[in-house]
Amino acid sequence: MAGPTPVQIFHEEEKKRQYRSGTFFLKVGLLLLFLLVPVLFPAFKTIDLAMQIVLFAVLVASFDILLGYTGILSFGHGMFFGIGAYCVAFLIGKYGMPSYTNLALGFLIAAIVSAALALLISFLTLRVKTIFFAMITLAIAELAIILATKLTGFTGGEDGISLNTPGIFAVSFNMGDFMGLEITGRVFTYYFILFSCIALFLIMLRFTRSPLGRVLQAIRDNVQRAEALGYNTFLYQSISITFGCIMAALIGGLYAMWVGYVNPESSLGVLTIMLDVLLMVIIGGMGTLYGGIIGAAFLKITQTFLPDLQHLAMDLFPHAQLLHNVLERWLLLFGILFILVVIFFPKGVIGSVNEYLLQRKMAKPTISPSSFTPTPPGNRP
Amino acid sequence: MIEKTPDLIMETRDLTIRFGGHVAVDHVNLLVEPFVLKSIIGPNGAGKTTLFNLMTGQYKPSEGRVLLKGNDITHLSAVQRTRLGMGRSFQLTNIFPVLTVLENVRVAIQSRKSIGLNFWRNYLHFPGLEEEAYSILEDVLLDKKWASPASSLTHGEQRKLEIAILLALEPEILFLDEPTAGMSQEEVPAILEILQRIKDAKDRTMLLVEHKMDMIMTLSDTIAVLQDGKLIAEGDPEEIRKNKAVQEAYLGGGARRG
Ligand SMILES: Nc1ncnc2c1ncn2[C@@H]1O[C@H](COP(=O)(O)OP(=O)(O)OP(=O)(O)O)[C@@H](O)[C@H]1O
Ligand SMILES: [Mg+2]
Numbered sequence: 001m002a003g004p005t006p007v008q009i010f011h012e013e014e015k016k017r018q019y020r021s022g023t024f025f026l027k028v029g030l031l032l033l034f035l036l037v038p039v040l041f042p043a044f045k046t047i048d049l050a051m052q053i054v055l056f057a058v059l060v061a062s063f064d065i066l067l068g069y070t071g072i073l074s075f076g077h078g079m080f081f082g083i084g085a086y087c088v089a090f091l092i093g094k095y096g097m098p099s100y101t102n103l104a105l106g107f108l109i110a111a112i113v114s115a116a117l118a119l120l121i122s123f124l125t126l127r128v129k130t131i132f133f134a135m136i137t138l139a140i141a142e143l144a145i146i147l148a149t150k151l152t153g154f155t156g157g158e159d160g161i162s163l164n165t166p167g168i169f170a171v172s173f174n175m176g177d178f179m180g181l182e183i184t185g186r187v188f189t190y191y192f193i194l195f196s197c198i199a200l201f202l203i204m205l206r207f208t209r210s211p212l213g214r215v216l217q218a219i220r221d222n223v224q225r226a227e228a229l230g231y232n233t234f235l236y237q238s239i240s241i242t243f244g245c246i247m248a249a250l251i252g253g254l255y256a257m258w259v260g261y262v263n264p265e266s267s268l269g270v271l272t273i274m275l276d277v278l279l280m281v282i283i284g285g286m287g288t289l290y291g292g293i294i295g296a297a298f299l300k301i302t303q304t305f306l307p308d309l310q311h312l313a314m315d316l317f318p319h320a321q322l323l324h325n326v327l328e329r330w331l332l333l334f335g336i337l338f339i340l341v342v343i344f345f346p347k348g349v350i351g352s353v354n355e356y357l358l359q360r361k362m363a364k365p366t367i368s369p370s371s372f373t374p375t376p377p378g379n380r381p
Numbered sequence: 382m383i384e385k386t387p388d389l390i391m392e393t394r395d396l397t398i399r400f401g402g403h404v405a406v407d408h409v410n411l412l413v414e415p416f417v418l419k420s421i422i423g424p425n426g427a428g429k430t431t432l433f434n435l436m437t438g439q440y441k442p443s444e445g446r447v448l449l450k451g452n453d454i455t456h457l458s459a460v461q462r463t464r465l466g467m468g469r470s471f472q473l474t475n476i477f478p479v480l481t482v483l484e485n486v487r488v489a490i491q492s493r494k495s496i497g498l499n500f501w502r503n504y505l506h507f508p509g510l511e512e513e514a515y516s517i518l519e520d521v522l523l524d525k526k527w528a529s530p531a532s533s534l535t536h537g538e539q540r541k542l543e544i545a546i547l548l549a550l551e552p553e554i555l556f557l558d559e560p561t562a563g564m565s566q567e568e569v570p571a572i573l574e575i576l577q578r579i580k581d582a583k584d585r586t587m588l589l590v591e592h593k594m595d596m597i598m599t600l601s602d603t604i605a606v607l608q609d610g611k612l613i614a615e616g617d618p619e620e621i622r623k624n625k626a627v628q629e630a631y632l633g634g635g636a637r638r639g
Contacts, residue, residue: 212500
């Protein structure tokens with residue numbers, strides 16, 4: 001036998017580097033930060049912000065499975081999110097007592113309903129053309145909002161549904177002080193959602209790095225070639241879409257648990273949820289999964305703190321009229337910030353950083369051209 | 382009932398396709414013995430690519446049948462035929478441009494081994510897939526480039542990659558449509574060497590469409606000549622060189638020569 005091939009050597013080196021790389025420490029740091037938020041910043045505003053970032057980061061990742069890994073644009077992702085939120089709200093709010101069983105059942109029904117709907121839409125549209133998928137999902141998402149608003153008896157209409165989380169997740173639950181931190185139902189809910197989201201994220205990572213995930217990227221790259229290799233592209237695309245939509249529904253259910261309330265506008269909204277998700281994926285970068293974290297953090301933090309910043313500036317400079325005029329339009333500021341990000345990170349933050357790291361690696365003379373990193377999936381144009 | 386012709390790996394019977402009024406392939410009866418390299422030549426527009434498309438299932442014939450090892454496969458799709466061991470390269474380069482060179486080949490091996498639907502294991506935990514892909518890249522003299530994105534390869538290298546993808550499927554029959562098309566003169570000998578190697582391994586049947594005559598003459602066991610969709614001659618290189626009809630077709634048809 002000849003020695004190890006360059007491919008094997010590359011993977012060996014990769015493995016050795018794994019726990020020493022900057023990105024590894026970044027991930028650990030991020031994880032610690034989110035774990036410590038209830039301890040370090042117990043104010044409701046900060047805990048809520050952290051939770052929103054976590055939920056949306058994972059939601060964007062599930063959207064990225066469709067857009068970045070399968071090349072399919074869906075305007076229905078917010079709707080699947082809302083379906084999950086409503087399913088959980090039905091089971092432990094409108095139609096059931098808050099119990100653990102009902103909660104679990106809510107998530108199960110959310111997964112089944114979203115899977116069925118995703119498969120149906122795939123079968124109706126994919127065989128024709130993938131752009132049909134975007135159009136049909138937009139139409140169905142609008143229809144879902146109308147249904148949720150008009151079927152007052154079933155969905156609670158505009159008023160929405162309030163729900164009570166069971167047992168240790170209940171708002172009233174309180175175990176008293178523990179090392180300065182008050183252990184309430186909120187805290188349990190925070191950690192439950194955090195760990196669920198991490199689990200969902202790991203599942204999605206595995207999905208994209210499985211043989212099936214690699215086929216999806218091949219299909220995205222060249223459909224005809226993938227078909228000629230013997231892959232049933234329709235089947236693969238349907239599986240990926242269904243998977244992404246189930247993820248969205250589960251995240252929606254978690255979201256309902258956190259906010260304790262669903263209504264058509266905030267849970268199903270094409271403009272509220274869908275637009276945010278689109279902005280986040282553009283900021284973070286497509287085809288990276290991790291991009292969602294950056295995108296969600298950027299958007300949620302600016303949305304939360306720009307108004308505060310504005311008040312602060314107004315208090316500091318009470319006489320600068322021009323500044324006041326600009327600051328009053330904080331959305332405009334946000335728009336400018338968004339444009340700057342897109343200009344400086346054309347492939348999204350993660351995508352552009354990946355590309356920069358790759359170029360630096362290739363430029364190093366010590367590494368022969370045959371052993372540089374294979375393009376990570378994040379570097380798609 | 383179809384009577385089987387033994388010892389043939391592939392056979393077409395009165396294979397015909399019409400595009401509107403134009404008969405692109407006209408009652409072609411082609412016999413392919415196993416483990417030979419058979420070339421199909423003819424002037425531009427003679428119907429060579431179309432004949433390939435009919436045999437590999439991209440087109441459905443207006444008339445006639447396609448047989449694989451004596452079995453009628455006329456109604457099978459291209460994907461089904463791929464699964465039966467027919468591998469096809471295209472006249473226009475057809476690769477995955479964003480994926481790396483290695484991944485292009487690995488995805489093909491994955492298809493052959495039918496593990497594409499696995500979504501719960503890391504793709505690197507299938508031992509041997511990447512090593513096998515790498516060894517195929519060595520066969521087509523592309524191993525140095527394994528980590529590059531396929532789009533960064535030169536045209537000639539991309540054609541080599543196509544052959545590698547094809548070999549990864551381990552087809553019993555290889556359909557090669559102008560593997561040297563659009564290649565620079567310096568890149569041609571490498572392809573010739575690769576094809577010669579595959580041929581010398583004597584474990585595959587190859588069908589080759591080419592315009593470069595010297596290449597055809599050195600590589601082929603037998604040659605079939607198409608003109609206006611009709612099969613006008615068949616034989617070994619020597620016979621074809623001497624054939625009057627072929628000479629006329631080429632002198633009159635103004636074909637490109639290699
Ligand atoms: N899909 C199609 N629709 C209509 N006409 C077609 C189609 N495919 C091929 N033809 C016609 O069939 C004839 C044969 O084409 P084909 O591509 O098979 O030629 P060829 O022998 O491969 O030529 P070349 O050497 O230039 O590749 C041409 O006249 C072409 O215009
Ligand atoms: Mg042709």
